[in-house]
Amino acid sequence: MIARREEIAASLAEVERRVEDACRVAGRVRSEITLIAVTKTYPASDVRLLAELGVSDIGENRDQEAARKAADCADLPLTWHFIGQLQTNKVRSVVSYADLVHSVDRLRLAEALSREAVRSGREVGCLIQVTLDPAAPSGRGGVRPEDVPELAGAIASAECLRLGGVMAVAPLGEDPGEAFARLRGVAEAVQKEHPSANVISAGMSGDLAQAIANGATHLRVGTALLGRRKLFVR
Template sequence: MSTIANNIAKVAARIREAAQAVGRQPATVGLLAVSKTQPASAIREAFAAGLRDFGENYLQEALEKQASLSDLPLTWHFIGPIQSNKTKAIAEHFDWVHSVDRLKIAQRLSDQRPANLPPLNICLQVNVSGEQSKSGCAPNQVQQLADAIAGLPRLKLRGLMCIPAPSDDPDEQRAAFARLRGLRDELNHELDTLSMGMSQDLEAAIAEGATFVRIGTALFGARDYGRSA
């Protein structure tokens, strides 16, 4: 078994145990492999080990990998900050976007989504910890933004995403994820997705209802930001 396949098995076991601990079916938690800075060969290994969902932060890197992996039936998620000049390529080449935090970006994604593709699945990124350095709309903006995005014709609003302030305290981890779940539950939209939890806190996220955990380091090892895709 390759290192990546072995890591996937370990993460799958963590997901299964965390779900069962709170009475959830493990199948309700999707594993989104964060493949930024990883070569296409690593994604092929992960695909061979059963993964289908891959998250990318950097557009140009992602487009190059998508071209070299076009023979595989992968689902591509954009999970990084979005600049206005990147929306067209994102709308054309991704199945999901987890990091929408402004109406302007959502409108551009809707306008630029090709008519021959299904609506683009959207999660609103929420800054649940109020960090100045983090992207995401403020919690008190979620309802208004969700209402506006739900009316855009080429998008499908699926849920919310967050990247809380780092913490080693399981109670603090759960509290941050509970805030996102509470915001989702308060919305007057039927949303099925909570994109939250990473390698160090996936158990807390699953306990609070995560439907996608975004895992990079635990699958692929520490990132080498000097390596090309």
């Protein structure tokens, strides 16, 4: 466990250096950026080590794994981010632990989240996942930019939901900077109509600098913090 803590600490220091360098180049300050540690396939013990090292925002892609880890770490002051594609039959479980859902990309999902948030007496933050692939759906989900205003309005008016902003993944094979510049334009249009929706969730291990240069407020970093994915062991 000591060796794993040292490994994560070293990786975290390197990620922080990269974030600070990118902020300096972009003329931004580090405090504008929330670092989300994506712990998919890693055990709850890694979440605890991250918390010891000062990382309190945890991202998960799959409900079954996320629910177990959230329960195992319920004693820690963590913010849980659900960042994977979400089916409506998983909404009840996700609402029980997630503070911010990054992958809202259809009205039916927003309606289901609202119903479960009302039922559980929780307020759930929602980000609209935007597809940045101009040619065809990428397979990663997401609403096209021209359809974002309608979904934003629906989330903003839904009971027990909070419209936080937007999220996207840079399309494979495209310059991330160009993709994130388009996302920034979508985000600015959303914030013009909904001033409190100021979150831009963009940037992962390989493209966090480009995301920061284009206004990202939340980075979703897994590999650079925890290493290459492996089979999940609780």
